[in-house]
Amino acid sequence: MSGGSARRGSRRRGFGALVGAVSLSLLAVGCGAQDPSSVSESANTVSYWLWDSDQLPGYQKCATGFEKQNPGLRVDITQIGWTEYWTKLTASMIAGTEPDVFTDHITKFAQFIDLDMLAPLDELPATRGIEDSDYQPGLAASWVGQDGHRYGSPKDWDTVAMFYNEKMAKAAGISAETLNSLAWNPSDGGTFEKAIARLTIDSKGRRGDEPGFDKNDVTTYGLATNDAGESDGQTQWSAFTGSAGWNYTDKKAWGTHYNYDQKKFRSTIDWYFGLAEKGYLAPFQDYSRSNGPDVQVGAGRAATALHGSWMNKTFHSMKGVDIATALTPVGPSGKRATMMNGLADSLTKRAGNKPAAQKWVAYLASDACQTVVGKQGVVFPATPAGTEVAIAAYAKKGIDVTAFTRPVADRTTFTFPITDYAADVQALMRPAMQDVYANGRPVETLTRANTQINLILSQAG
Template sequence: MRRKILSAILCVGMTASMLTGCGSSTTTSTDTTEETKEETTEEAPAAEEAESTEEVADEPVAEAASGDAVELHYAYWQDTLGDYLNECKANFEAANPGVTVVLEPTAWGEYWTKLETAATGGAVADVFQMNGPNVGKYASAGVIVPIDDMLASSDLDLKNYPEAMNNLYTVDGQQYGIAIDYDTIGLWYNKELFDAAGVEYPSEDWTWDDMVAAAEKLTDEANGVYGIAAGYNDQGCFYNTVPLTGGYILNDDKSASGFSLPETKEGIKIWVDLIDKGLSPTQASLTENADYVQFMSGKIAMMFAGDWYAATFVQDEEFAKKCDVQYLPKINGKRTSVIHGKANCISASSKNQEIAWKWVEYLASKEANEILGKSGAAIPSYTGCAELYFEQYPNYNMGIFADEAENMSYPYPASKTSAEWGDIMFNQLVSAYSQEISVDEACDNIAAEMDALLASE
């Protein structure tokens, strides 16, 4: 009997320990492989050589002078960036013999989980793309390095990038990343559905009420067509309406949330109302089939979406002809769009800090920004390059995104614990969007939890 119990314990323990197996760190050798040694040292600039030998002095890994083959890993999520990055990689490798850039794309859904696990195990890419909600978490944990010193000795000037982006990637007064792109939100609509319902296309003067009235006319239950997509979406949806109804997500000194304010609740309620009225698919439906998928299959007539969706919409030639974009509707006589953008950050565990910085520096250059613009994947952050991007989409009213960014943008709300309160916000509000609890109740719960987190920062 004893033995049976013991074997049962072992058997169960074995299976339970499998759970932790996935948590323990992985050690894949990434940084320095010496496969292509034939590369010469001659072409490397002398100054850089001196610098990197200095660096090597306190590095245990014997990665001699800069001529040695170096693999630089770069992680990102947006698949439409592929062409741009391949071109940058080719240019960068030509200018830096011996360096191989390894591009590591990961789907958005897994990107952050994978990045954090890799960073925990010390096998994270040398340079990776960062976003607003996560920069505080990575910076305060020391996973990414501040770049102030490198910026000081570089030709790059932060004035060339939108101020909102520079601020977004500043944590405790230190700069952690340089913006790759910036984005704002527009009202995309399906012209075919508007024509079929005999509704005029959205205009620049549209108010929220005009939009709701149009959504009512466009909704056709018999054919499963909805006026608008109103599922849970922070950056895409309610971040753009909360400031207009007089509320805020985060106060200016990042010490308290605005979720207990009736004005903030109002900015979210107007979305949930659209679901209640049946003008939008339910939250359940939008969870199973993303808003843009339903939009592209002609089931949704309007959706709030960022400029970057243009690259996705034109992939479907038929659909590309059917849609266009307009300014977001006004609420209380005003309009605003949240502005956000990705940035490149350098891993603190990278053994090739010098080369990592050179790659970041190259991606921030005007040349790389021009490549990004021409690829049509995102609005380049470098001043004056945005036009190149808009030119890729002559059929769409893309100018609105630049105008919104310059004249009516709202900085993306972020603090050190954004990643955590982002989860709280989602978990509470998704219940409200699913009509299980009221928006008021969800917001009060968020306020309580979020304020506690902010107090701990």
């Protein structure tokens, strides 16, 4: 890396501030049922952290398989909810009590690399054989740092599609075929906006496309959303900015500047949050962590919601609501687009038993584990074999996941933006995007946030 010492020094100063913030937040978080700060008492035990409780049973089965394959070794799994996961993980790294292996996110690993907390997998005997071709396209490549080393072993992937209430769609006269062939544009919203308007109903039963519709007295919104989308808009606006032909940064990975000031982005965001002003999109005030899109759709407060494939179980478990999914709409680029996020397992540099830990990482990335995880029907494992098993498991439950898998086959996916200072980017974009959504601030105000972000990124040069 060019300018390595200068870059590392500036970011370590930022981490010093993070230490204080983490210490304060831990006082508020308190202790859960499990103590994630505990370290392996046995040299033959590998500690592993993950955040998804729905995936825990599958990985417990993987641990059993691993232990049978490696007599004398044991895997100790700790599950911590997403809200607390990153705070406790960072705190454990500060205290030197971090797990040997943990589930990593693409927006987080750059910071951990820079803090010298991750072991390069390509330098270790058990994990150096990881090849891009072993996994769904693009998953393995995303976990290679700027230094050319691999810091994550592909674990699973997800895409975004539109969940919808079948009964509401039928009542509105909108077929599944129509929902799968929608298109949008920032001028008049296209057939997508027409459908969302049709699905919106006010207190007097008037639809959004009918005379007299009262946008200030809506009982069912055509579309629910999951807050303002912060810096990536994964389950909010990313499918629209992507299909408009916009890119987050100047490069596919490790970009040097963001493009939140570009016309394609601003016109898309202006149109998207403009749906709330028209009464078709649930207002910002309707959203909270306990009242997300799934809750709004389940309660009949909204007819549709764009969300990730990891939410299949949640949506399809709603009592009294028949849920189906549709592809994201075609955009001005003439194509569909959906973000494809891939999680990975990372090995910490100070792992107590590194030979055992790297064996566990390799096992997690193998078909032996990924097909076991796939059988749970919760996520799509990273290997093609694991994905096929997951599709079959969903089908057995009566869940059609085509809207999530087709974009991968059609190569209409794009990845999370991968850059330095991801936490800073998010911290700057969160209030800026909320201001646009909640307070109707003009999209031109995002230019200021973009300038600040790019100034920060220039320090990484």
